[in-house]
Amino acid sequence: MSVQHRNHVQVSGTGAATMFFAHGFGCDQNMWRLLEPTYAKRYRTVMFDHVGSGQSDLTAFDKDKYGSLQGYADDVLEIVREFGEGPALFVGHSVSAMIGMLANLKDPSRFAAQIMIGPSPCYINDGDYVGGFTRKDIDSLLETLESNYLGWSSNMAPTIMGAPDQPELGVELINSFCRTDPEIAKHFARVTFLSDVRSELRKLTTPTLIVQCSDDFIAPLTVGEYLRSALPRSTLSVIENVGHCPHLSSPSRSANAIDDFLAKEGL
């Protein structure tokens, strides 16, 4: 099975470096549609779906391999090796920021920059560390996912209402947004929210940008600050945004933060 097919890899843009976009839990590569076109003018761009999400090959899903973030990171490294030209600039949202870091740690020579949007190395509170959640909260999420079994397994297509304000979206595309197999979604939720990669942070030698939202329920400000102090070559950029997806709700603020960082790093 090809990596292209497995992860539904989409390549566009041209440039001396390659920018990779990795979506987080709950969605797919469509999340990048406001941000990626900006960068396709300057870089070769690569978007993909993690196995189990979007239009990835669901038959490639393996509970054991994807039982930890490392399984996803191994896929990322394969994608970077196969589709990258020149240095890799890795943009990861939420859990994918950490997946990108794990891929980087296996082969740092490939990566010139890590851009983390709403990252968290550990979602669960642990002693002095405040991740923002307890184990019970995650169980509650699993229940919510389970009770939306019907909707998410078939589609969340706005068939009743349409998307009148967004005529540029094809019906086909709309139908595939964030559609997931409910069992896989639960598995990914568990792996994501129970992950803890804090011990790996200090090993990351690549320049890193932390794009932190001013009000983010999933990755609170304290987590961004924790990362800033734990990652050796990191810059923390706090942007005005409510919610966990600034690349959708504040795309220009997100792009400004990324551009400042890339300019500073000479990329």
Added chain:
Amino acid sequence: MTAERDLPAEKETLLDSAACALMQTSADGMFLRVNRTFCSWLGRTSADLVGKRRFQDLLTMGGRIFHQTHWAPLLHMQGSLSEVKLEVLHADGTTIPMIFNAIGVERDGVLIHELAAFVARDRDRYEQELLRSRKRLEELVAEATRLRDDAKERALSAEQMMGIVSHDLRNPLSSIMMASALLAGGELSASEQRFVSKITRASERANRLIGDMLDFTQARLGGGLSVSLGPIDLHAAVSESLDELRLAHAGRALLHVQSGDGTCVADASRLEQLVGNLISNAVAYGQPDVPITVTSAVEPASCVISVHNAGAPIPPVTLATIFRPMTRGAAAGSANRSVGLGLFIVREIALRHGGDAFVTSTAEGGTTFRVSFPRA
């Protein structure tokens, strides 16, 4: 002032007491307007909510994570979503399952969200029930799979054990056979002679049983019975084995009918074993005063060996599984009783010759076992 804000009193009343909950929130989720239905379902007032609470503040922790990871990005990307089920916090601390539709719309150049919802207690209960059933089913399937794997493993080790034991019994048994042969050659009284020939016959039978068991384990575990095919004369092979069988079954008439030229490709010693097993069967279950007829026929493309005996027919139930190991007829318990591997081995030998074994049994026609396989 837009038309929507300047609602006529009648329309306002209709929306306020609509049969579903209606909400307007900012893109951040802050309540801008709520209708009375929503407030009364949740034991809250408009004053508690508007400008003070965000929609996501009324969700469980799981719901809030879901809101951030699924609801918000989806609403951003496709402008609407439907049929999302979330637990909403009532003022008294309990939660109420509600199903939401939401759209993003522009009002005065500002993006806001409009939500409609209804209480889904019964649907929620029904879904919980379905989920529980599914879980139970999954557990049962897992249990059944485990039991089946266990059973397979046990059967396998029993068969392996059988192979090992049979093999190990061979050495002491050949000592007994050798010793009784030596005794038989010495000076013996009449009664001693009787005892020795009893020992000889019993150990020969034991040896045959062990042979069957070894063949069985080889067929089951060793990838099939070993056969060495070569040019033989079928009639001669059958005739030779009948000569020996007449000695073993003194008092029973065994007829041999031949047809066609006997040359074919087969394993003569396996065919002798096959005939031996079929004759033992016919002797054990057939009518004693009617001869057993063995036919060997060589046709242009195939060879057939059949053994016929008269007597009561085999019941249809037994007939269906007669070639399976350890299937025994009603007469089991006679002197010729075996572990029930004879016919299994007959069929295995037929299969290894590229053929098969068949049986017909009626009250009028008696019972005929027929084995056919390609001539070359």
